[in-house]
Amino acid sequence: MKKFFLFAIIILSIPLLTACGGEEGSADASEKETIRFGATTGPYSDMVTKAIIPLLKEKGYEVTNKEFTDYVQPNKALANGDLDANLFQHKIYLESFAKENNLDLSDVITVPTAPMGVYSNTYEDMESIENGSTMGVPNDPTNLARALTVLEDEGLIEVDDSVDPLRASLKDIEKNKKEIEFVEVEAGQLPRLVESEDLAMVPGNYALAAGMDLLDSLALEDMPDDYRNRVAVNTDDLETPFVKDIKEVIESDEFEKIMDEEFKGFGKPQWMKE
Template sequence: MKKLFAVLITLLTVTILSACGGDESGSADASDKDTIRFGATSGPYSDMVNKAIKPLLEEKGYEVTNKEFTDYVQPNKALANGDLDANLFQHKIFLESFAEEHGLDLSEVIIVPTAPMGIYSNTFEDIESIEKGSTMGVPNDPTNLARALIVLEEEGLVTIKDDVDPLRASLKDIKENKKDIEFVEVEAGQLPRLVDSEDLSMVPGNYALAAGMDLLNALALEDMPDDYRNRVAVKTEDLDKQFVKDIKEVVESEEFEKIIDEEFEGFGKPQWMKDKEE
């Protein structure tokens, strides 16, 4: 019996040690990733992953995959459930509201250059030539409409009531419409078409690029607040992991900015990148 008891104790000890060894190995694999699975919406931000982020991470020894999405729901759900390690497609306001609504624990890593909203026209060559009573397409969703009104105010076309938060302004909050512009509200994705049917159209950058428009042809481009610029996001529990630090490092690199300048003309740079250039 004593021999049998000794054998059982030995087997139990080996099993416990093996289990502990397996846990340590799993932790090492989790923290020392060699593959990073990105997700991005199809278009300019998927291009940014493929042309700028992926090659720089591969120089660090990572294998990088990028899954393209056609909606704004699945990239965050895929990130939260572990199908992705990082995504790039959303601004701060969307990230925070989506995470809260769906009970997800996601965090931003770094803000990236973002295609700005612009005023486009086939009727007028510049802001000064806009005539009174002109028609303009604007987004009908609250977030993009507020952005549009900020641009219009910066260009001296409207003024917003003093007691209104510019980030939440709507058409009813216009105090002065200096050119008596007639606003036509439509879904943001339809705004490129209104460049032909209306005198002017306020088109978000991603939809302008998807429609084959040149950002540099805009009469004016948005100097957007960083809250509206897109950012790389990860699960909050991964923020301190090495692969996340390496993502941040490559986005902050001179090589990344050079690719942006060459391949993504017209994209507005975040404040941290502007500060670095000063």
């Protein structure tokens, strides 16, 4: 009799345990309490820490930020589930990297981005640049395409209209009006070339990392939105509440106020200007 009574208790307990387990799983699936961000060391990690995290915390999230020193691992960490979102790349790089590595990643929203600038210890303005001056430019095609666009906007060169931003090279220059001698180096080394060359085209993140003031440049990039950095997530997460909350805090007046106070010189995306 005792054995029968014990067996009955066990049998009756099974539905209760199953119901409790199912209820807990549903909560985990529908409500995310912790968001794991990733960003490259420098201004975009600072943007996550100073602007995005505090506003997400006001919505009840716990948010962590992992810093990276390269442009490969943040996307791989996102794709394999070690991160929930990252911030470090523009649209062209994101789409190219995802395609080459067979990853299903999507952008959420563009953010204010540090523009590339022309820096010089030799000249005080673009008009005083002399024939035969030397200029450091990035040796990777994507950043070089941006540099060529800036120089064309400033009237120093003319570029082939069919230039591919993923394969740009100095051969795409059709007219070099001041016979500038270009010195190609890795983008991260360009701040040093301000000392050794007449001019250098320095991407904003590297300029800031080197302690340079964006507003000291002779000219700043009028950056197309495709070159502005953006928050990226796994495509499957695009419609989840936590991604919608990330987008909402970046669209907020509070976020823009922090940008204006802490990130002077950063170019705002088109949606912020409308």
